[in-house]
Amino acid sequence: MGIFSNLFIYGMHAIPKPIVYVFARRYIAGTELNDGIKVVKGLNRRNVCATLDVLGESVTEEKKTRDALEEYKKALDAIEEEGLDSNISIKPTHFGLGISYELCYENVYELVNYAKRYNNFVRLDIEDSPYIDGTFKLYRELRKKFDNVGTAVQAYIRRVISDLDMLVDYKANVRVCKGLTYPEPRSIAYQTKREVDKIYPYLIEKLLRGGCYVASATHDELMIAETLRVVDILGIKNDGFEFQMLYGVDSELRDILVNMGYKMRIYVPFGREWHAYSMRRFRKNPRMINYVFSTIFTRYEK
Numbered sequence: 001m002g003i004f005s006n007l008f009i010y011g012m013h014a015i016p017k018p019i020v021y022v023f024a025r026r027y028i029a030g031t032e033l034n035d036g037i038k039v040v041k042g043l044n045r046r047n048v049c050a051t052l053d054v055l056g057e058s059v060t061e062e063k064k065t066r067d068a069l070e071e072y073k074k075a076l077d078a079i080e081e082e083g084l085d086s087n088i089s090i091k092p093t094h095f096g097l098g099i100s101y102e103l104c105y106e107n108v109y110e111l112v113n114y115a116k117r118y119n120n121f122v123r124l125d126i127e128d129s130p131y132i133d134g135t136f137k138l139y140r141e142l143r144k145k146f147d148n149v150g151t152a153v154q155a156y157i158r159r160v161i162s163d164l165d166m167l168v169d170y171k172a173n174v175r176v177c178k179g180l181t182y183p184e185p186r187s188i189a190y191q192t193k194r195e196v197d198k199i200y201p202y203l204i205e206k207l208l209r210g211g212c213y214v215a216s217a218t219h220d221e222l223m224i225a226e227t228l229r230v231v232d233i234l235g236i237k238n239d240g241f242e243f244q245m246l247y248g249v250d251s252e253l254r255d256i257l258v259n260m261g262y263k264m265r266i267y268v269p270f271g272r273e274w275h276a277y278s279m280r281r282f283r284k285n286p287r288m289i290n291y292v293f294s295t296i297f298t299r300y301e302k
């Protein structure tokens with residue numbers, strides 16, 4: 001890590017929001033729904049689909065969970081009206097999982113039902129370990145009623161292997177990601193990339209073997225190669241899996257995979273809660289700061 005990124009991380013909370021926004025701008029579409037829609041349109045033109053994320057998490061007021069529901073409904077309306085190739089990703093704590101399971105279920109049920117009318121799909125992101133059980137419970141209960149809901153797994157979480165059978169039972173649509181996003185104790189999660197990189201292809205393989213649809217969400221060339229190796233061995237066709245990447249990260253790799261004929265979906269976050277999201281991403285990957293700095297005066301995401 002460079003001196004600048006070290007200083008940035010150290011003093012992050014003292015930095016005025018407008019300055020942080022200059023850095024964050026690369027990784028979020030903007031603050032409004034229109035910004036997200038504009039980015040999705042640009043991606044669709046390049047043969048790339050999207051998943052829209054309204055920024056927000058760890059909500060402690062019931063009213064804010066209802067606001068999240070309304071914002072996501074508007075996003076679904078806009079996707080439909082504009083004829084875009086995009087689904088949505090949600091964080092259960094944005095919908096009240098941290099307040100009560102019942103509140104969260106009620107909100108997410110309404111959203112999945114709403115999405116169903118448009119033949120659209122809702123993915124439950126996976127957050128820090130205290131919310132994994134609640135998220136999988138939510139997934140199971142909704143999946144019994146709807147087929148347009150999916151979830152995610154994090155390779156760094158030790159228990160992940162024991163969750164696979166449940167996901168296979170439900171023939172789930174699963175995003176596989178490395179995790180390492182939320183700091184977790186050693187008892188809960190592997191602490192280094194070495195173990196995580198070993199388990200990642202195993203998750204892909206077990207889920208595909210079990211008849212799940214898998215989204216391999218990574219920017220790591222090795223994990224992409226591992227995904228393609230497993231897909232080839234199992235004879236999975238291009239419509240049986242997809243790659244996913246985050247908006248603002250390695251558009252060159254994104255285009256390489258698209259040009260090879262693979263399905264690619266970009267996670268496009270937008271919203272007024274951009275600050276917390278950006279801080280988390282900068283903390284997770286301080287190289288992002290160097291990366292932004294090296295390109296800040298050149299170009300934004302295409």
Ligand SMILES: Cc1cc2nc3c(=O)[nH]c(=O)nc-3n(C[C@H](O)[C@H](O)[C@H](O)COP(=O)(O)OP(=O)(O)OC[C@H]3O[C@@H](n4cnc5c(N)ncnc54)[C@H](O)[C@@H]3O)c2cc1C
Pocket residue numbers: 124125126127152154175177178179180181182193217218219220221223244245246248249250266267285287288291
């Ligand atoms: C679509 C999508 C959805 C996700 N959903 C979740 C979720 O629900 N829950 C969750 O906990 N996590 C989620 N994540 C985050 C994920 O768990 C990882 O923390 C993150 O993707 C980094 O892991 P990686 O596989 O890219 O590998 P890494 O080994 O971290 O990175 C691989 C390569 O990409 C490069 N890279 C990474 N970021 C940048 C950058 N900003 N600029 C330039 N190069 C970069 C690295 O330098 C490295 O060379 C999601 C990720 C994606 C792509």
